Amino acid sequence: MTPSTVTDATSAAPAGTRGDTRPAIAVTMGDGAGVGPEVTVGALLDPAAYRDGRPVVVGDAERLRRAARALGVQADVVVVPDVAAAEFAPGRVNVIDPGLLPADLPWGELSAAAGHAAHEYVRIACELAMAGDVQAICTAPLNKAALHAAGHLYPGHTELLAHFCGVQEVxxxxxxxxxxxxxxxxxxxxxxxxxxxxxxxxxxxxxxxxxxxxxxxxxxxxxxxxxxxxxxxxxxxxxxxxxxxxxxxxxxxxxxxxxxxxxxxxxxxxxxxxxxxxxxxxxxxxxxxxxxxxxxxxxxxxxxxxxxLPVIRTSVDHGTAFDIAGTGRVEVGSMVEALRQATELAGAPASSGS
Missing domain, CATH: 3.40.718.10 (Isopropylmalate Dehydrogenase)
Structure with missing residues (x-):
């Protein structure tokens, strides 16, 4: 991805514009020590990011800025208090930031702090979904060992989401x-x-x-x-x-x-x-x-x-890739597709089937 990708993005009106029916998507940043911040920025700067949906990141703003520098792209990372305050324009990345990551978190190293933050990003996204503020969740990868190091003993993302959404079986x-x-x-x-x-x-x-x-x-x-x-x-x-x-x-x-x-x-x-x-x-x-x-x-x-789940959830089909985190070498295509499918599924009418 190059900086010109940003300027080619499809412009969209602010979230509060009357009549905007595009679904809102909570995009969780995943483990801050892995490639999650990079694929998140890459997906939000894709030309199609705001065309059909309104994605808002739940993550760490400064980490996303560092990820943009690693990718060699320009991104206007803006902290917002909630989904309603987000604006959607080419090159802008709206972030709900609970301020959980240490500023000196190294790339590519197992971190309980990063594991806890990833847990909280999912919790916040589920709360937004259950409140109806977003219609889908799109997740960047978290690290199970980091999650466990932080005391959150879940086998993975799927079980964590089920817990926060109050669902027994997914x-x-x-x-x-x-x-x-x-x-x-x-x-x-x-x-x-x-x-x-x-x-x-x-x-x-x-x-x-x-x-x-x-x-x-x-x-x-x-x-x-x-x-x-x-x-x-x-x-x-x-x-x-x-x-x-x-x-x-x-x-x-x-x-x-x-x-x-x-x-x-x-x-x-x-x-x-x-x-x-x-x-x-x-x-x-x-x-x-x-x-x-x-x-x-x-x-x-x-x-x-x-x-x-009672809400659409999509994710990349790869892990945190600590070996290349922070290098800008990650392929962002899976996250772009995950965001596209979250938007498509959230915008589709429910079937009358079981």
Whole structure:
């Protein structure tokens, strides 16, 4: 990105302008020691940033200024007290700044202070969403170890958001230009994941994924559901009947509810077919079953969507990348796409489906 990118951005009127129906988006800066500040600035200076939405960062203003210098771009970083006070013009980055980061925070080093700040940015964004001040949340990456060092013992962003929004169960969906994947289980060990999978959870995950695609404009998504075992158990040769006990009844219940779902499918076949376009969505049973293919097929433009919250939430599909933080070498495309999808989904009318 170059400074000229800023001047090419689409101008937009201040947030308080009468009749402005663009959704407001809370953009959390993530871990200040990682690449979060850089991808946040990069996304807000993208020409499309204010075209269809009104993004406001929850983060640290001075850190964002340092990130802009690292990227070699010009950015007018302005602290605002709330979303209503934000103005949207080319080159401007509006920030709600709770003042939590130390001025001398180094780039690329694990920091409890940065972990706590990232936690608070998410909390504030959820409060804004629950109050109706924003219609979606878009998150830059936080660091789980830093989060834990600060005493916030959550497996990751997804669980943190669910906690602050008062939701017991959500699903992680990863989207790339070639494939979309939703997970039945995520940040738990493989043995625990298999134990947790049961027909009701499989059904709810399928239905949440199908509803998310309907909201995005696909009225009848074709869903492929992975098996747990190799070759989908191959008629009992592999595993202990998990497909028949845990997966198939969930698929049948989702189909009875009107979802075009197929499976259980051998995972290697399902992702091959999904990658060539046979399925609109693949349902993965556990974390690595879904994440591995996604990262091969398009992590650079990948977006993480939390499905099941009372608010839209999207995120980059990469981590804090401490090894390149503060160098200006980070690719901002995933954050640009995450912001675009947050705006698109927040602006779409809710479907009448489940």
């Amino acid at each position: 699903s992680m969906m990863l989207t790339t230009p070639r494939i979309k994947v939703i997970h039945v289980t995520t940040h738990i060990g493989l043995i625990d994941a298999i134990a947790r999978i049961e027909p009701g959870l499989v059904e709810r995950t399928i239905r949440r994924g199908a509803e998310a695609l309907r909201r995005a404009g696909n009225p009848n998504p074709h869903v492929g559901v992975c098996a747990i075992n190799p070759h989908a158990g191959e008629n009992g040769l592999f595993g202990y009947g998990e497909e028949a006990e845990k997966v198939t009844p969930g698929i049948e219940a989702a189909r009875a509810a009107g979802v075009d779902a197929v499976g259980p499918l051998p995972a290697d076949t399902a992702f091959f077919l999904g990658g060539r376009g046979d399925y609109d969505l693949i349902v993965a049973m556990y974390h690595d079953q879904g994440h591995g293919p996604v990262k091969v097929l398009g992590i650079e433009a990948g977006v993480n969507i939390t499905v099941g």
